Every structure is written in C-alpha cells, then in structure tokens.
Amino acid sequence: MPSDVARRGAHRGPKRRGRGWIIFAWAALATGVLVGLGAVGLFAINNSSTFTSTFTGGSTSAADTPTPTPTVVPTVNPAATVTILNGTTTEGLATRAGDQATTDGWSVGAEANASATDIAVSTVYYADANNEGAAKGLAATLGGIAVAQSNQFLGTDLTAVLGADYKDPGNG
Template sequence: MAQKFPRDRFDAIPHGIDRVGAHRAPARRGAGWIAFGWAALATVVLVAVGIGAVVVFNDRLNFLAPPASTPSPEPVVTAEPTIAPDLPVLVLNGTTTSGLAAKAQEALVASGVPVGSTANASENDLTETVVYYATPDLEGAARGVAQFLPEADVRLSEQFAQIGTPLVVVLGADYATATAG
C-alpha cells in the first residue's frame, strides 16, 4: 500500500508551471541570443587574429622599418642607328612568298643600305623579321638597317659571324604582311 506523506514546500508548484521534478525556474526570454552573441564575437576576434598573423608572417606588414624603395631599373642603352656603306647586307627570305627578298633589297638600296646578295632562308615558316649582327660593335649598323624594314627586330648572333656575314636580314611573315599593300 502507498504511504501518504504530509505536504511540504516542495509540493507547492506555482501556477503556470507544468513541470514536475526538480522544479527549475523557466529560462529567461532571449537567453539563446546572448549565447549566440558571445559565440559571434569570439569568431570575429579569432578571424581577425588569424588574418593579422598571416599578414605579419608573410611580410606584408612591417612595424619595424619603413618600406625600402626599389631602385628604378636602369634604361637599356642601345646603339644609335647608322648606315655602314662598307658592310653589305645579306637578305634572306624566311617565308613562302616569292620575291620578298628582292622587294626588301629594293627598299634597302633606295634607303642607302648596301645589299650584297639575296637568297631563301633554310626555313620558310618564320613569323618575324630580324636583323642579325655578328659582333656588339655592329649593333648601330643593324639598327640602321632595321629602321627601313617594318616590324624588324635586332638581335646579336654569332652564328652568322662564323660564315663571314656580319649583317643578315631574315624576312618573316610580318614583313610580307606589312608590304603586301
């Protein structure tokens, strides 16, 4: 048989509370938002510290010394274009366009550049026109020849010095296109 105990203070439940047991008080309204706010604040602080650490470790932020100014690169000194009347130029056609070397020869001779001979290059699919010079002291003469050829570049090449030709023009597709009109 069940025993009956006298009523005490633990048996008195306030009105509106349907809980039985430990008789905890109801949770305050908005208590969840306070926990969320603290978690968001902790996240923001940790992200800021992480970004700051990455910036410092990657040398993007330096509190010790002002940034050193980088010296500006020195300009490349090139030789002044000159025409060397004692250096005949070899003109090679590096394209499949017939008569291109002869056309370049006419333009160069009309400009006062002596042309020794013309021929087809060993390759016929070159895209750019280049004036090769054999030694550094011939750069000015090579630039003098290049100024009369549209799209021409100037390069040092000891390959042609070995065959005894100090200045060689190799015509490419860019010259063929520029003179097609």
C-alpha cells in the first residue's frame, strides 16, 4: 500500500442516495399504524362507535332497537297490605293519613311511628315490581308523594313513610 494514501480504519463504501427518505417513510408508516390502533382502541373502550361488517350489509337487527318501557298506571288495590309510618314529630299524622287512605278504598293494616322522626321526603315503598301501580295509586291518594322500590319493608306490600314534606290532611 502506498504511503501517501491517508486512510485510517476500515473502508466503507459510499452511502446510497435517498437513504434518509426510506427511514422517514418507515417511521411515518409506524406512527400512522400506532395512531390508528390507538383510535380504534379508544372507540372500543368508550363504545362510542359501531363497526359494521361489509359481509352483513351493515343492517341492524331487531335486538338493536330499544323497546319502549310500558308506563305503569296508578291503581287502587284494596287487597294490598298497607302500612303507614309517621317519620315526623307531628302527633297522629300516620292515623290521619291512614283514615284518608281508607276513605279512598285502601285497606290499611298498621299506622305507627317510624324509627326516625327526621324523614325529609315522604315516600311509598314497594318490594315487588308487580305492586308498582298500587304504590303509585297510594302515593296519589296521599297527595302525590314519591314512590320507590325497596326491600327495606318486606312484611307488607306497600309502606308509606311520611316525612316533613307531607301535607297533613287534618290541617286543611
């Protein structure tokens, strides 16, 4: 080897032209794939998008359409076991409300004081879903108080707990 050549280290061939663009293209493709997978993953997690198959024609089935919930009509059920509890400090409130319910066709089994006297909202409770109409009917009889399904009072069909918002029938 001649001494005037100033080579040092291993000899490498010249770099090919356009090599930087190839690396950029691969990086852009990888970024696009990752962003696409992230978007699909977020849609799947949030369930905010529906993907339809091209094989099924994108039609929706009858199971996808919501069925309307039937409206329960308030009824008077004299066979229902009714308990009325006074959740206030007003003396005789349960008795007066029971008299009003009896006058309107309800069979009131018990009128008593509730375990607490600081109830704010009057509510008719029912455990069995079949008694919802009767609960709404009793609530309407007692002046349009709230109705709720609960397993708290299992001994009776309907339990009305009168609270501070109840309009006493003996006071006007």
